[in-house]
Amino acid sequence: MRRRETTLDPAVAAELEALEAALAGDPVAEPDLAALVRDVRADAPAMAPAFRARLDARVGRGFPKPARTRPRRNLVPALAVAGCVLAALVAVALVGGGSSNDSASRTPAVSAQSGPEQAQGDTAAGSGSSGAAAPSLAATPRTRRVERTTRLALTTTDVQRTADDVVNATQSVGGFVQSSQVATTNGRGSASFTLRVPSARLDDAVARLSKLGHVRSLEQSAQDITGAYDSAAARLAEARAERRGLLRALAKATTAQEISSLRARIADNRRALQRYQREFESVRNRANFATIEVDVTSSTRKGEPVPGGGGSWSPGDAARDAVRVLEVSAGVALVGLAILVPLALLGAAGGLAAGAWRRRRREAALQT
Amino acid sequence: MEQTLTMAVDQSPATAAASFEALYRATADAVYAYASSLLRDRSAAEEVTATAFERAFRKQRSFNPRRGTQRAWLFGIARNAALDELRRRKRIAALAEDEPADEPAPESEAEAAERRATVRAALAGLDPRDRELIALKFHAGLSNAEIAKVLGISASNAGTRVHRAVARLREACHAPS
Numbered sequence: 046m047r048r049r050e051t052t053l054d055p056a057v058a059a060e061l062e063a064l065e066a067a068l069a070g071d072p073v074a075e076p077d078l079a080a081l082v083r084d085v086r087a088d089a090p091a092m093a094p095a096f097r098a099r100l101d102a103r104v105g106r107g108f109p110k111p112a113r114t115r116p117r118r119n120l121v122p123a124l125a126v127a128g129c130v131l132a133a134l135v136a137v138a139l140v141g142g143g144s145s146n147d148s149a150s151r152t153p154a155v156s157a158q159s160g161p162e163q164a165q166g167d168t169a170a171g172s173g174s175s176g177a178a179a180p181s182l183a184a185t186p187r188t189r190r191v192e193r194t195t196r197l198a199l200t201t202t203d204v205q206r207t208a209d210d211v212v213n214a215t216q217s218v219g220g221f222v223q224s225s226q227v228a229t230t231n232g233r234g235s236a237s238f239t240l241r242v243p244s245a246r247l248d249d250a251v252a253r254l255s256k257l258g259h260v261r262s263l264e265q266s267a268q269d270i271t272g273a274y275d276s277a278a279a280r281l282a283e284a285r286a287e288r289r290g291l292l293r294a295l296a297k298a299t300t301a302q303e304i305s306s307l308r309a310r311i312a313d314n315r316r317a318l319q320r321y322q323r324e325f326e327s328v329r330n331r332a333n334f335a336t337i338e339v340d341v342t343s344s345t346r347k348g349e350p351v352p353g354g355g356g357s358w359s360p361g362d363a364a365r366d367a368v369r370v371l372e373v374s375a376g377v378a379l380v381g382l383a384i385l386v387p388l389a390l391l392g393a394a395g396g397l398a399a400g401a402w403r404r405r406r407r408e409a410a411l412q413t
Numbered sequence: 414m415e416q417t418l419t420m421a422v423d424q425s426p427a428t429a430a431a432s433f434e435a436l437y438r439a440t441a442d443a444v445y446a447y448a449s450s451l452l453r454d455r456s457a458a459e460e461v462t463a464t465a466f467e468r469a470f471r472k473q474r475s476f477n478p479r480r481g482t483q484r485a486w487l488f489g490i491a492r493n494a495a496l497d498e499l500r501r502r503k504r505i506a507a508l509a510e511d512e513p514a515d516e517p518a519p520e521s522e523a524e525a526a527e528r529r530a531t532v533r534a535a536l537a538g539l540d541p542r543d544r545e546l547i548a549l550k551f552h553a554g555l556s557n558a559e560i561a562k563v564l565g566i567s568a569s570n571a572g573t574r575v576h577r578a579v580a581r582l583r584e585a586c587h588a589p590s
Binding site for chain 2: 052053054057058060061064068077078080081082084085086087088089090091092093096097099100103104105107108404406407408409410411412
């Protein structure tokens, strides 16, 4: 802190110069002032020889401290290490939680038995539609029917070629393209597909599709539709049973009115049977064919690796991770500063206030 | 009294110890006289002197030559120790019985003894702040700039205060007893 300097009064300055001359032992100094200096100095308190000897010894030994019974622990290194560990944990947590868009999530599939048992049931229902007996729900063990849906997002350098490959992969597993939308220009653009593949080959299909580009996200879901399936099958079986009963009654009818009435009921039964057949086939398709929704987008630049994409950990990935770690570290440091700076300012203000208070208390000791 | 003492921060421990010992040899008497003038108690002055040098020894690295001379730094430490002691003890003991016996020359024994007794009485009657300034100026031999550093005031203010203290001392010496 720079103090304001004021100019000394010339008379005061002159007397101070005379005092300095007397203090310096100048022969031309004012005699009265020189005598005062001499007398004051002669009256200066002198150290007792014993005290001087003790102090000399302490200075010579470098003011040794009394031995501590318990060594004081230096906590600075421990605190520094703890701070580093905390910062690292925060950084790791932020890095791990910052890429939710690129993570592939899988919904655990409902435990389902599809395949041989399911095909067996389908065969029974299908045979029923062609006139054979409907499946007996009470007799056969209950088979779980599961509708499976997968959403797959891919990035690729050539959307058009990938779109073609998606179609080929779908057909190779016995599936079909339910709908598609492709918009490309010079290999760049986007494409979306809704694919239906046999549920038994869903995993195979997803594996093939995943190889066509960088997987940005993968979501799988499963819904148990056993109840809907069984209901549709039961309605269909009842309608068929009714039809058989009506046909037997018609064979035994003798009057024209009875025959006419039975034919009308058979016609109603035929319409109901057709409706139940469509419902049953719809539910069966949901169980037998899984839906795969595929979105294909082009990479930012041709040949550029996709951030967060699959594959091995390349030097580019390492560089991106390093940048990310630096970003997070800078963020942690910024947050730390936001906390520490106000605390430091408060501490500085408190220190200044305490210093001023301490000075005032000391000066007060000189009050007469 | 006017010695140039240096105590560089980057000194080796041995060099620093030698430098500190030189400072001690050059200023020990002045620090004790200053402490005695402030406290007016021999044992308290000894305690404060020892404390001041010990603190200075431990805080050697805190000395910054750009903020003043080493003597001003040392007397600042001594002043804080003395004021702390004053505040702690809440008493000011008389030095009269502890004063060393003067050994005046035979031909002016009576006159010198009388003059010193007058000066001693005048000093004892001064305000503690004036007595402190007299001690810093006459015993320690500090310049006004150094006194300003010790007291935490400006150099011109220090000069004015020294001038007033000396004027009051001279006035007290010439006042009828």
